[in-house]
Amino acid sequence: MSLRDVPEPVPGEGEVLIEVHAAGLNPVDLKTRDGLFRGFLRYRLPIVAGNELAGVVRAVGTGVTHFAPGDRVYTRVDHRRLGAFAELAAVQEEFVARMPASLGFAEAAALPLAGLAALQVLRDHLSVRPGDRILITGGAGGVGTLAIQLAVALGAEVVTTASPEGAGLVRGLGVGTVIDYRSRRIAGLPRDYDGVLDTVGGRDLRDSFTVLRPGSLAVSLVGVPEPHMVQEDVGLGAFFGFGAWFLSLRIRRLARRHGVRYRGFLMHPSGADLDVLSGYVETGALKPVIETVYPFGRIGEAFARLESGRTKGKLVVEL
DSSP states (O other), X not given: OXXXXXXOOXXXXXXXXXXXXXXXXXXXXXXXXXXTTTTTOOOOXXXXXXXXXXXXXXXXXXXXXXXXXXXXXXXXXXXXXXXXXXXXXXXXXXXXXXXXXXXXXXXXXXXXXXXXXXHHIIIIISOOOTTOEEEESSTTSHHXXXXXXXXXXXXXXXXXXXXXXXXXXXXXXXXXXXXXXXXXXXXXXXXXXXXXXXXXXXXXXXXXXXXXXXXXXXXXXXXXXOHHIIIIISOOOHHHHHHHHHHTHHHHHHHHHTTOEEEEOOOOOOHHHHHHHHHHHHTTSOOOOEEEEEEGGGHHHHHHHHHHTOOOSEEEEEO
């Protein structure tokens, strides 16, 4: 990755040209940089990186009806196009939403990707209801801090894993029980959880199968891709679905041995779902947690911090 000048984007039909004021960093940015998705995402390089942003509409393409120049907006851009780490970004109208009035640009830029992932897992896949007991691994991270707040707003009892340094943060978000992952494993907890949202993978994901009620679901944002994820979330065909079936065979078998289900998940951009998140923000139920805001010229330092794996909440760059 490098900082360089590129031609200004021009909004096409149905697109909004956004003057970017802030952009959020995410682990997916590291994975994209390192080529971990090259098996099914073929970018034409060089490409402007970045997955989420907040800014002001500068111009609109033909056919755009919901936005006008001057609107304060935020978005999770199309993962097939990227483009958030730049002064200007052209984004499909259906992926854009007006920013919550109570948030500044840095806070708004910290919300789209992690917030959409948390909302779509909790609402659409775990179907969280009042009284459910939900395990969220990695609660102090970008997705975890938002998922905790959303699960609490949905009426769930939340248990999460965190380091001692992150324990106070997650308790302040509404967690009743914090598991110190450095000294205690998930395995051995009572088998009374109604769902798992996994942001860590590895042993934590495997152990989570042992605490789920029979028939319940563990959804991982970082686990091995499986057919539903590849075909439904990414939009690839049966050939890639078969490859994911083979790759995920071991983890799915392990889940079945415990009488539970496993689902890998990739969130999808949605302006309508961003409006839902805005509603939670405006009622006070949801607030982005930001560790550090960097100037755009120091984005390399921001990436180094992200790569350390010790981030609490989100990292944001301001333009």
